Amino acid sequence: MVCRHIKGRGISDPRVLEAMAAVPREAFVGAVQARRAYADGPLPIGEGQTISQPYVVAWMAEAAEVGLGDRVLEVGTGSGYAAAVLGRLADAVYTVERNAVLAQAAAERLRELGCDNVKVRHGDGNQGWSEHAPYDAIVVAAAGPAVPGALRAQLRKGGRLVIPVGGRWATQRLVRERRRESGEITCEELGMVRFVPLVDEVC
Numbered sequence: 182m183v184c185r186h187i188k189g190r191g192i193s194d195p196r197v198l199e200a201m202a203a204v205p206r207e208a209f210v211g212a213v214q215a216r217r218a219y220a221d222g223p224l225p226i227g228e229g230q231t232i233s234q235p236y237v238v239a240w241m242a243e244a245a246e247v248g249l250g251d252r253v254l255e256v257g258t259g260s261g262y263a264a265a266v267l268g269r270l271a272d273a274v275y276t277v278e279r280n281a282v283l284a285q286a287a288a289e290r291l292r293e294l295g296c297d298n299v300k301v302r303h304g305d306g307n308q309g310w311s312e313h314a315p316y317d318a319i320v321v322a323a324a325g326p327a328v329p330g331a332l333r334a335q336l337r338k339g340g341r342l343v344i345p346v347g348g349r350w351a352t353q354r355l356v357r358e359r360r361r362e363s364g365e366i367t368c369e370e371l372g373m374v375r376f377v378p379l380v381d382e383v384c
């Protein structure tokens with residue numbers, strides 16, 4: 182999977198490739214889906230949600246320029262797969278999931294797999310996780326109409342925020358915002374993507 186779908190599509194950061202090779206994706210999907218775990222597509226994880234496509238997980242991790250000593254915030258834990266990948270790249274990962282069933286399942290799974298530097302919280306990720314801010318990198322795995330202000334506020338100077346922006350049915354753009362040393366925010370468009378919506382309600 183790493184060779185064909187990740188490296189083959191242009192991901193070159195050796196640390197990202199190592200992390201993608203090390204995290205067993207089949208452990209994050211149910212037994213029924215396990216044989217499809219290494220195809221490059223999203224898969225259902227229950228509660229109407231999906232585990233992200235491996236290429237997109239790698240792309241976002243590379244785009245967020247996650248370094249060894251970094252503190253990372255992820256919004257949209259889902260299965261916990263992307264959080265586990267980010268956990269291999271960073272010092273600590275804080276991930277927020279709005280769906281209680283998914284949050285609890287992901288926390289248990291990450292504990293069983295020994296991903297001790299990943300912490301899961303049930304809540305609205307639009308608000309970030311202020312207790313552990315500021316973050317060197319913020320990765321959002323659901324698409325909102327705009328970049329939530331609370332997330333921008335929790336970004337350290339020099340930090341990167343990677344988020345899909347766009348409507349529910351519209352095309353979405355993957356965007357990277359960077360907080361410069363001056364405090365100013367700059368924004369780049371990385372490409373077109375398709376994510377589930379970033380919603381406000383917690384369930």
Ligand code: SAH
Pocket residue numbers: 230231232233256257258259260261262263264277278279280283304305306307322323377378379380381382
């Ligand atoms: N990164 C995940 C895939 C995430 S799918 C993985 O690797 O498996 C997107 C997730 O974002 C869904 O689980 C959805 O419930 C969650 N989500 C949507 N809006 C949210 C919000 N406001 N706060 C936190 N999580 C949210």
